[in-house]
Amino acid sequence: MSTPLAEAMLGAISEDPAIVTSWIRMYFRYFYNWLYERFGEHHGELSAVSYGTQTAGHRAFKRSLESLDRVLERFSSPIKRAAAFVAPASVVANPVMKALLPILEPVYLVLVRILEPVTEPLSKKLIDFVKRADPSIFDSPRKKGVRDAKDF
DSSP: OHHHHHHHHHHHHHHOTTHHHHHHHHHHHHHHHHHTTOBTTBOOOOOSSOTTOOOHHHHHHHHHHHHHHHHHHHTHHHHHHHHHHHGGGGGGHHHHHHHHHHHHHHHHHHHHHHHHHHHHHHHHHHHHHHHTSOGGGGSOOOOTTOOOGGGO
């Protein structure tokens, strides 16, 4: 799966680097909907936080993504060129991962055991952050002529 994923990501980034923040928002929005079972025709309960009410963390998240959008816009041209330059190399992603997996897997498993005491509380905070969020912070600001993750 590495090769098609890398090809798709690099292709999208070479067209519009701002797609990265759209993807971030999209995954948070999907996670929010999953938490509240808001998918398909069945819609679960809405968040207890009223729309328009955001915590300092939610405002910081929104400002961080807006800043990342500005950086991606400012450096759009070199990012597009870099993605287009690296894209042909994505065809070797599967063979490289197959070769590296025996080396990386034991290291990964050790890192998971070491980092779990730190990552577990962070994971719970992230879930709480999404659960209490006004879901509008996960919506991408639409710019004329710019594709959004929803468009794929």
